[in-house]
Amino acid sequence: MNITVIGADRPLGAALAAGLGPEFEVTAIGQTAAEGCRAVDILERDALDAALAGAGAVVFAAAFDAEADSEQELLDMAARGAYVALTAAVAAGSGRVVLISRLDLLRDYPERYAIDPQWNPIPRANAHELVPLLAELTGREIARKGEIEVCCLRLGAIGSETALDDALAALRTALTEARTGHHWWVKHVASRGRFAKEA
DSSP states (O other): OEEEEETTTSHHHHHHHHHHTTTSEEEEEESSOBTTBEEOOTTOHHHHHHHTTTOSEEEEOTTTSOOOSSHHHHHHHHHHHHHHHHHHHHHHTOSEEEEEEEGGGGTTSOTTSOOOTTSOOOOOSSHHHHHHHHHHHHHHHHHTTTSSEEEEEEEOSBTTTBOHHHHHHHHHHHHHSOOOSOSEEEEEEOSSSTTSTTO
């Protein structure tokens, strides 16, 4: 399967693209060029249309650890970036988008609560926490049109809460599992801590 990873100029996106490489044909793109990643303006639809041509599935990792010069740019990257990426994926005929988000959106619930993916996010009022939420909301609304499946994987801090191997295993499953009839679904990926299944 041909997979395009968007956000591969950031640490997590780069690690996911590298980890998928042995099993899939991976195209890694990001806002800036990096090793194994070519620069594509993900806010420009024409650029993404060309970059996603032939992609069987898309991984949108740009909202997990986004960086920008201002909060306005961060929020633009999240909302407009996710919108442009997902609508380009629909136009390219990609069957599925895996959107990488953060478990931080649920961290302010009391620790005694058993949180699952059905719980509503409660982000703090800062751009870094709003970025993944805006990406999620954009993905959910596009998925509800019924033209593409969007799986949202919420990850914890890589290394301390979510092992990279577990994130990659969840991503492989999300990319390859059979169509379910649901066009939007959310999964939590935590190796340890309060969000882990065994916690």
